[in-house]
Amino acid sequence: MSNIMIIGGHGKVALQLSQILSGDGHRVNSVIRSESQVQDVEDRGATAVVADVEKLDTDGLKELVAGQDAVVWSAGAGGGDPERTYAVDRDAAIRSMDAAQAAGVERYVMVSYMGAGQDHGVPEDDSFYAYAQAKADADDHLRESSLKWTILGPGKLTDDETTGMITTDPGQGDDAVDTARGNVALVAAAALAAPDTTVGKKIDFADGDTVITEGLAELS
DSSP states (O other): OOEEEEESTTSHHHHHHHHHHHHTTOEEEEEESOGGGHHHHHTTTOEEEEOOTTTOOHHHHHHHHTTOSEEEEOOOOOSSOHHHHIIIIIIIHHHHHHHHHHHTOOEEEEEOOTTOSTTOOOOTTSTTHHHHHHHHHHHHHHHTSSSEEEEEEEOEEEOOOOOSEEESSOOSSTGGGEEEHHHHHHHHHHHHHOHHHHTTEEEEEEEOSEEHHHHHHTOO
16 A cells, blocks of 8 residues: 555546545545545545645645655646746646655656657747646656656547557557546556556557556556
8 A cells, every 4th residue: 555645636637546546545645726626536535635736835845745655746737827837837846846855755657748848849829838848847857856757648638438448659640649538547557556667757648459557568
């Protein structure tokens, strides 16, 4: 049994991940911003922790993550406001990484997106630019940290059926990169359970025809 903290615990992926991890016997602490979200989180077997990671400094985040065996970052500003996107998706994420290191939390899983990186190619006048750049900067900071990290790169998120089947070699086109949120949650749980094959890797994936555990086991 492990103590696992999910930051951004009320998101669709995070709620499903909470249910998976708690069902596997882990103690899940799910960080949310609002008291109104507590019931949704606790219905999934997690303990709700109400905290605004956008406002917490590194010391505050260190106190938040202390005692955890792993942190999963699944928070996001939701787009729309570039300033807030940078504040949450980049700055708060980076502080959480620094806090995890300071608190002695070794394992860290980042939910990013397929194609994330400094070469994202999104023009500055595109509304997606702030998110793309924020994730690129946060992912880079994680790679340079001492954490045992994994970066998940799902394709276009959907509410399609959770199949437990993926491909780690997605093709081209929208249909080829569709990724059910439930499959993202399963990949996150599987990555936490398989550090030998997932630590130090960015895993791009989409819905496919390979069982998740087999797909992760085949990562080089």
